[in-house]
Amino acid sequence: MGEPTRSTPSEAAPDDRRRVGLKDVARLAGVSVKTVSNVVNGYIHVTPRTRARVEQAIKELNYRPNLSARNLRLGRSGIIALAVPELDIPYFAELARLVVAAAEERGLTVLIDQTGGNRHREQQVAEGIRDHLIDGLIFSPLALTADDLSARTDDTPMVLLGERIHNGPADHVVVHNVAAAREATHHLAGLGRRRIAAIGAQDDAAGETGRLRLAGYRQALEEAGLPVDERLIAPVDAYHRADGARAMARLLESADPPDAVFCFNDLLALGALRTLLERGYEVPAQVALAGFDDIEDGRYGTPTLTTVSPDKRQISRLAVDLLVERMSGAAQGATREIYVDHRLVVRESTAGRLPS
Amino acid sequence: MGEPTRSTPSEAAPDDRRRVGLKDVARLAGVSVKTVSNVVNGYIHVTPRTRARVEQAIKELNYRPNLSARNLRLGRSGIIALAVPELDIPYFAELARLVVAAAEERGLTVLIDQTGGNRHREQQVAEGIRDHLIDGLIFSPLALTADDLSARTDDTPMVLLGERIHNGPADHVVVHNVAAAREATHHLAGLGRRRIAAIGAQDDAAGETGRLRLAGYRQALEEAGLPVDERLIAPVDAYHRADGARAMARLLESADPPDAVFCFNDLLALGALRTLLERGYEVPAQVALAGFDDIEDGRYGTPTLTTVSPDKRQISRLAVDLLVERMSGAAQGATREIYVDHRLVVRESTAGRLPS
Secondary structure, eight states: OSSSSOOOSOOOOOOSSOOOHHHHHHHTSOHHHHHHHHTTTOOSSOHHHHHHHHHHHHHHOOOOHHHHHHHHHHHHEEEEEEEOOOSHHHHHHHHHHHHHHHHHOOOOOOOOEOHHHHHHHHHHTTTTTTTOSSEEEEESSSOOOOHHHTTTTOOOOEESSSOOOOSSSSSSEEEEEEHHHHHHHHHHHTTOOOOOEEEEOOOOOHHHHHHHHHHHHHHHHHHOOOOOOGGGGGSSSSEEEEEEHHHHHHHHHHSSSSSSEEEEEEHHHHHHHHHHHHOOTTTTTTTTEESSSHHHHHHHHSSSOOEEEEEEHHHHHHHHHHHHHHHHSSSSSSOOOOOOOEEEOHHHHHHHHOOO | OOOSSOOOOSOOOOOOOOSSOOOHHHHHTTHHHHHHHHHHHTTTSSSSHHHHHHHHHHHHHHHOHHHHHHHHHOOOEEEEEEESSOOHHHHHHHHHHHHHHHHHHHEEEEEEEETOOOOOHHHHHHTTTTTTTEEEEEOOOOOOOHHHHHHOOOOOOEEESSSOSOOOEEEEEOOHHHEEEEEEEEHHHHTTTTSSSEEEEOOOOOOOHHHHHHHHHHHHHHHOOOOOGGGEEEEEESHHHHHHHHHHHHHHHSSSSSSEEEEEEHHHHHHHHHHHTTTTTTTTOOOOOEEEOHHHHHSSSSOEEEEEEOOOHHHHHHHHHHHHHHHHHHSSSSSSSEOOOOEHHHHHHOOOOOOO
């Protein structure tokens, strides 16, 4: 798996439509039909100079690729799929926008598939129930395992996102979860907080995100010389605001409640924040709060939310680039695991009102 | 336009694959192959009883429709597209989740297409650049006009959402914008507020949402005997948090600032709220605030956001139902414009802390 799964078209078939065709564009640009086809397909083994020439010719001739005809001819649609668990988790919505933009630069259209993290739907996605429709797949699975994906019979090129599958059968773009969680927890400890809670632990198979971030949290506490109090680790069913609100309420029932909370995503943090403010706690004076994802939401709440900001633009670009390399055959063989940048963004929920 | 555009398959071709086929399911369920096909395609002219029998047989035989083969045979994919401007506007993300759920109940898969409100991309969507891929389209356009859609050559069944096109060439599901905006403004006037501002007016062609909601706002002010002060009507470039924050800042520069603001969507309201709190205003004591959309975000902010809640579940169900009726031929002829329910949800941003 992971090998390029379709050969690059060696020659486009003669174009006998009356509309402007690949041949006309090739003639005007002074390049081969294959080069035009590569540009139209968004493939990377075209120099920027050649690409510009072809794009100029496409514009002059008002050439509009006939996808249906091209489909039949090349077995390609110019369409890739992005499959994510839930679009109303803003992290995925923001990622979707960026993937659409990155793909557009390559001349590719993105169709988005919301799986709900449902095993059956994820299997449909992986098994390419619509393998005649898409040229490639960017997939953030929650239910499927590496074994599931290795057993995949569909050969549509695929790039994986998320924490679910590491060192699996496809290229993978991922965040340094342990390191990032460690930094967020260090930040809270550095403020002098001593009872730092964690919201977001998950027991089930899909809980890899929670496990990695919990590992970073534990590591930071140990490094800071703080005891790990298991009662301060709040499990959740899902990563929505309501889960964060409930988990925070449980933590506040403790005789010795936390003075800081690291939430494993921003939605959990925003839910926790609501519970804290509703009950009259001052944030950050009494309880400091940090999240993970840097969704826009957290930048407009009051207080604004300190958070780990993964470079979502980099994730999106890399995912599209790696996929296009597999689609074009430019990348072959061993699968790649690529870690992207992140940074801790300190805002009011830990730093208090910043001087404006 | 608006007529059913594909005939229902009258008979499925013989199935000679070795896998379990339509014929096997039909035999076990004691129905015709056509009926099985209708169930598999999620069409509505099947009684619930028959549907249950067919679904039972599908389950027993572990029948998995071969979409590719079915495609060729019936010219159908079992896939519909949902095209919306922006997924990181939570209203559209929430709608997408509900459309996916409603479609799933009909056995249909949804692929989501984010147009960015870009005219070229919307034209691609309308012109069915992928008309071999999808059986129907639920489309919320921002740039295209009714004339654009009437000139459409693609005949894939379509249902429209949003305010952009009324009485257009396709079935349309929409909110009572004027009435809802009027109710929200009445609510603010009913609190004794006398300088009620509006954030969200738009001048450009795509500003139909703003125009309708502004009309409702004006109507309510007149009914309440309040003057319409044009300086209290804040235009915006877009409907994001940042636009609301900027518009609120401008309103506060006035010598006689507002004591209430009706924002034409929740994102604008959340941006405005941030500006108010950042500058030390008390909400709602000094400035009361209402939005529109009832996104989850507004339920977790502090204060929680009073808002017009359109029935998004109803919108999604109706859109899928109307589309399936066109796809199946059950609905023919004149296009339908269907208004959905909404209600005003009063929360802390106008009512203050509610007794818990």
